[in-house]
Amino acid sequence: MRIAIATTSAGRVELLDPDGGLHLDCDAAELPERVARLEAEAAPRWVWRDTREWAPRLLGAGVRVARCHDLRLCGAILASSTAVAAGGSIVRERPTWLPAGPAEGGLDPAAAPAPSVDRGPALFDFEPAPRGKAHGSPSVADLAREHDRQVALAAASDRPSSMRLLLAAESAGALIAAELHAAGLPWRRSVHERVLEESLGPRRPVGGKPARMEELAVAVRRELEAPALRLDSQADLLRALRAAGIGVDSTAKWELREHEHPAVAPLLAYKRLARLLSANGWAWLDEWVVDERFRADYVAGGTATGRWATSGGGALQLPKAVRAAVVADPGWSLVVADASQLEPRVLAALARDPAMAAAGRGRDMYRSIVDAGVVATRDEAKVALLGAMYGATTGDSGRLVPQLARAYPRAMALVDRAARDGEAGRQVTTLLGRSSPLPPPSWHVAQAAASQPDATAVEERRARSSAREWGRFTRNFVVQGTAAEWALCWLAGVRTRLAAMEAGGTRAAASGPVFERAPHLVYFLHDELIVHTPADQADAVADAVRAAAEEAGRLLFGDAPVEFPLDLAVTGSYASVGA
Structure with missing residues (x-):
């Protein structure tokens, strides 16, 4: 069952199940009660324009929904994915009332920082260029038609099952972002x-x-x-x-x-x-x-690769010095889990590289690479592998990458191919179907100028440099984007398992009406999460977090022989983790 939800021109709220005949109209104050009743009776998939419009007000009233379809986020994925059929009878363009996704727009390689082993992911943390402002307010019938269009595009794509999983995970991520803000991170x-x-x-x-x-x-x-x-x-x-x-x-x-x-x-x-x-x-x-709560403004799908961003609070950059302030409430614990060396493991699984998969069996992939005789030290293994994923061509990375290519030919061929596609101005696509943005106009201008018969040496160098920069972007896009998909599936799996747990007797009042007695997610950073839980449920929560990680690996990679181990701790203070 699906229910579309929108605000009418009169300021009331309309709910429609286009398949089952349900059509309700209620005052905004009545909405939480109506949603709670429908959620309990039918557990529908809620279809709305933007999760940020609805989830916060529901959570504030003590109502949490299990599933949704975020038309804004899903529309942005479908609009640019190379996996989606460009022709046929399905209209690919979004309606004018649907806002742009948070990361839509181009990235100018001339303005982007060159990636390095220390700060490679910064390449993707660019300011989004919006598609444009939405025009008009949709009716519930408009929402239902747009949902039909998006579902049809996913079904007609080159990878329908993967695309459906991606859209479901992206929408779950939007719910989780709202819930993280509502519950807040315990902060002394x-x-x-x-x-x-x-x-x-x-x-x-x-x-x-x-x-x-x-x-x-x-x-x-x-x-x-x-x-x-x-x-x-x-x-x-x-x-x-x-x-x-x-x-x-x-x-x-x-x-x-x-x-x-x-x-x-x-x-x-x-x-x-x-x-x-x-x-x-x-x-x-x-x-x-x-x-006593830090409530960050998370932006689900906030970067080109699908990684999250924040629009305030800097939750993705909490230095170790202040982590001591992250302390569980009395009678509660923190379950902190970090996916160990996620991106290299994702590369091994993506490429189906048996040698690299073998290196990933165990907690320290870099040490396994040394034990295999590829490089001499663990530091060299880390520098070489990260350099290969981020396109480093100088220094230690440039010297060591050829050794990786000989040891792990399939993995290195995958990122090399993605780099060549980027250098040619083509898009690359993650495992589930998220595609990279096309280069901005300035990139094409530079390439066109260098192709003219009277092109100067400066113009040719500029074109080569911008092509290499974009190639470095696409080289890692497929890995980082697929890792973000794994993390989304992991998060969604943890959320589902936590929701099924019994409420405890110890109360964390500051976490709000939905979460004050139940284990709940309170923090997420790319490949790390924190659950705030009654202390007597901490072991069960830890088991749920591990089970969700295993499930995410199976969902994305099937029987690929790649492990995704977690560094997991049950503690009262975030500062004690990794100390």
Whole structure:
């Protein structure tokens, strides 16, 4: 059963089952009760334009739905997927009332940071270019017709089963994002304040630097012989470093570490504290932590690969220093699970590379690569494998990648082929059917200019560089995007299992009416999740998290001999994990 739900022009709410004859009209205040009753009686799939329009208000009223179809997110996937038939009788274009997906738009390789082993995923964290504003408000009949269109496109695709799974997982992800915000991550303000005071010193008035930062700034100025230096000005700092004989092209920490100078250590310490103050300092604490909960604004499908983003709060970049503030409520525990070396394992499964799959049997894939005699050390294995996935051609990565190619030919052929497609301006597609964006107009302009008979050497170099950059993007897209699909299926499996557990007797009131007595997801970061659970249910939750990971592997890769082990801990404090 499916039920479309929309707001009418009169401000009321309309619900329609186009297949079963149900057609209801109710006041907005009545909606939670109506939805709760239908959910209990029929467990329908709710069809709505955007989960963000409906899930928060339902959760706030104590109502949680099991399934939905998010027309906005699913429409964005179908609109660009190479797996979807371009012709035929099914209209591929979306209606004008359907908003663009959160990651739609082009990525200019000239503006994108070059990927590296340290910050490769940053390549995909670009600002979305929206398709345009939606026009008009749909009726429930409009929603039902759009749902029919999307279902038909998925059925007519090259991989209908995979596409259906992707759309279901993406929609489940939208529900989970709303639920993570509603429940919130348990956060002890007193612990956070203690961390800040120990690291920075006492809180200063607005505009004043904390004491520890001032001390470090004085030390940097002294060592650089620049008493008036403004450390927060990148241009001034770069000039002062060069004047002191430190030949750097930027103030990045990795570049500073290459120089032995007495100013470097205090400068790096200053930059670390400045980051803590700006990203998770007192102002952040005042804005984002309310009633002992951090409620981030997650954006499901927020990047081109399907990885999530956030529109506020920085939940995807919580430094270790503040994780001590993530503490379970009294009588509750945190179950923290991290999928070990997810992307390399996904590559092995995607490529059906038996040698790489064998290396992935066990908890440390990099150590297995060393044991197989491919490279000499674990660090070399990590650098080589990540370099292969992100297209590194220089340094240690460039030197070691050929050794990987000889040992794991199928895996390396897969990412090499994806890179060639990108360099030619073609799309690449994940296992389930999400496709990469096409290059932006500036990319095509550069390629066209280089193909002219009178093209200059500068134009040819620019075209080659932009082609390589886009190839590096598509090289990892298939791996990172498929890993995101695995993680979505894992999340959805955990959510379903948690919903089936009995409510406990211990109450976590700050988690809200839906989650105050039941185990619930509270955090997600690409390949890591946290469940907040009554302590007496922690072992059962841990089993559920493991079972969901195994199920996700089977859903995506069938009988591929690749393991997806978890680093899993039951704890009272996030800071204790990996300590």
